[in-house]
Amino acid sequence: MKTHLLPILLTVAMIPASLLAQPTTSTGTPTGPSLEANPHQKQMEAAIFGYFQAVQSLDPQRYANTFAPDGTLEDPGGSTPVHGRAAIAATYAGGLTILGRITPRVKEIYVGVGNSTEATVSWILMAYTKQGKKVFVNGIGIFKFKPIQAGSDLLLESVREFYDPLEFTSQLQ
Numbered sequence: 001m002k003t004h005l006l007p008i009l010l011t012v013a014m015i016p017a018s019l020l021a022q023p024t025t026s027t028g029t030p031t032g033p034s035l036e037a038n039p040h041q042k043q044m045e046a047a048i049f050g051y052f053q054a055v056q057s058l059d060p061q062r063y064a065n066t067f068a069p070d071g072t073l074e075d076p077g078g079s080t081p082v083h084g085r086a087a088i089a090a091t092y093a094g095g096l097t098i099l100g101r102i103t104p105r106v107k108e109i110y111v112g113v114g115n116s117t118e119a120t121v122s123w124i125l126m127a128y129t130k131q132g133k134k135v136f137v138n139g140i141g142i143f144k145f146k147p148i149q150a151g152s153d154l155l156l157e158s159v160r161e162f163y164d165p166l167e168f169t170s171q172l173q
Helices: 006-013 041-057 060-064 083-097 165-172
Strands: 067-074 099-110 118-129 136-146 156-162
Touching: 041 060, 041 083, 041 099, 041 118, 041 156, 060 083, 060 165, 083 118
Parallel strands: 067 156
Antiparallel strands: 099 118, 118 136, 136 156
């Protein structure tokens, strides 16, 4: 079946801008969600890249230090969350008993609008076991930062990583 997008695009182009604008009350106060750019986007993206650099470093303490002292890691999503830097470092170190090299690649980062402190990240991870076996994992992470203070480092409040753990473990066999 062939889809023709031109009629759809022309129809959308003819919608008056006033209908696409954010709804307001009679006094002009916005009533809908803010569609403003996030003023902390670059800072959040830099912190996310720092997180993945820490993953690649194979240093459990460096990885844990990307989190706030009371930060939470849920990896994989739906599992029991791990709380605090010491527990996060121990969890990461546990994975290093199997893996000898980890190379993550960030595919996309979507930062929440306005003053959101959340972002989603699409990523792919290539790793090698200590026996030299190659492992691939595709996933999506939900990153939430502590409230952002001007001039301070961003620390993660929580990270929830979603991927197929059964596919990952089957590659280790």
